[in-house]
Amino acid sequence: MSIQDFQEKVEEQEPPKKKKEKKEKKQAKPKKKGKIASFYKEKIVSVIVWGFIGLLVVGCITFLLKEVEVSNQLKNLQQQVQKQNEIIETVNKNTENSGNFDVFNRSFIMKFYNTKDDQQAYQDALKKYFPVDTTIPMNDPAKSNKKVLSIQLWEKKKQDGFYQVKYLIDYQIDEEKGQELFCYNVKEKKGKYLVQSIPYKQVPAVMTNNKIAKATNLPESNEEQIDTKEKTAVNNWLKDTFFPKYVETSDKEVVKYMMKNPEVLGGVMTFKNIQEMAAYPMKGGRIDCYVIVTVTDKQLSQDYNNAYHLIIEQDDNDQFVVEKLAHDIKN
The missing domain is CATH 3.10.450.540 (Nuclear Transport Factor 2; Chain: A,)
Structure with a gap:
């Protein structure tokens, strides 16, 4: 076999290989x-x-x-x-x-x-x-x-x-x-x-006391009261806070932060106003206070006055506290 014949034979066999490769490629695409x-x-x-x-x-x-x-x-x-x-x-x-x-x-x-x-x-x-x-x-x-x-x-x-x-x-x-x-x-x-x-x-007993004469609108005495600003503060506290709760409540818990020895009047009266008040300085910053209070009997709807003597001090938060309270104004 001559070289020429061999080449022709090879050329004749190559196309099928290409087709086969194409087929293989075509088969690879789906994968x-x-x-x-x-x-x-x-x-x-x-x-x-x-x-x-x-x-x-x-x-x-x-x-x-x-x-x-x-x-x-x-x-x-x-x-x-x-x-x-x-x-x-x-x-x-x-x-x-x-x-x-x-x-x-x-x-x-x-x-x-x-x-x-x-x-x-x-x-x-x-x-x-x-x-x-x-x-x-x-x-x-x-x-x-x-x-x-x-x-x-x-x-x-x-x-x-x-x-x-x-x-x-x-x-x-x-x-x-x-x-x-x-x-x-x-x-x-x-x-x-x-x-x-x-x-x-x-x-x-006769409800009179010399110190009451030193209150507002009554004759003055030689003993000086606390300054006006402090007296106003005490008066407002008694009028707006202490006496309404002390007179009108029946629960001691309400006044325990305002009194060293809590007590109340039981709620049978209503507080009306403060008629008179005199307040004098004491040792240790305490205040000696004398007060005439008007209250109203709930059942009778009748007003009458009550006299109180209070020793007032201030706690660590500068809040007023009643150290002692008496239902009259005797010395």
């Missing part, structure tokens, strides 16, 4: 498209999975946040309920220890002075205020013409197991008016009260 489609599918699936995971995480976080919020609201509600219960318990306790005391005494005094009833009805009404087997005072309705105009606490002293009390009674007989002190002992136990002595009456 490439399959890989691309598979890649995108994996991406889409991955995005869906991660998106679902993200939504799940966001949902869990939202749920936890709401759970925490609900838990905090529930906790706050429980604290409010507990606080309300504590307030109610405190009010009840203080009402027993303060307001009820005055209510009991006023009720007893009204029954005692209600002598228009016949003897048996009068004694039956008073029995519940005294211990069993106590001899109840007698009554003569034919001679009873004393009308009680007002009742106000004059003195309250705690003794060993009981209280010594005095109430100032404003009364009227026909056209004449007068005053007397109604005095007796009261036993207290767990908010319950009993009169432990037969009441007696006294003539009240």
Whole structure:
């Protein structure tokens, strides 16, 4: 075989190879498209999975946040309920220890002075205020013409197991008016009260004092009062804060931050105004204060004056505090 024949033979065989290569190339293209489609599918699936995971995480976080919020609201509600219960318990306790005391005494005094009833009805009404087997005072309705105009606490002293009390009674007989002190002992136990002595009456002391003469619109004395600015501040505090709460409330908690020895009048009167006030400096920055206060009896709608002697000091926050209070203005 000559070289020429060999080349011709080779040339004849080459075209099929090219066709075969083309066929192979054509066959390779579908494989490439399959890989691309598979890649995108994996991406889409991955995005869906991660998106679902993200939504799940966001949902869990939202749920936890709401759970925490609900838990905090529930906790706050429980604290409010507990606080309300504590307030109610405190009010009840203080009402027993303060307001009820005055209510009991006023009720007893009204029954005692209600002598228009016949003897048996009068004694039956008073029995519940005294211990069993106590001899109840007698009554003569034919001679009873004393009308009680007002009742106000004059003195309250705690003794060993009981209280010594005095109430100032404003009364009227026909056209004449007068005053007397109604005095007796009261036993207290767990908010319950009993009169432990037969009441007696006294003539009240004359409610005058030289220092009151130094108050505004009255003759001056040689002793100087505190400066005008401080006196105005004391007067405003007594008028706007202390006396309204002291006179009108039955809850000692209301005045405990204003008094070293908290006490209240039980809410049977309303505070009206301050008629007179004199205030003098004392050692240690304290103030010796004398006040005439007008109050109104809620039941009788009648005004009358009350005299007070107060020792006032200032606490660390410069707030006024009553160190001592007396229901008269005696030295």
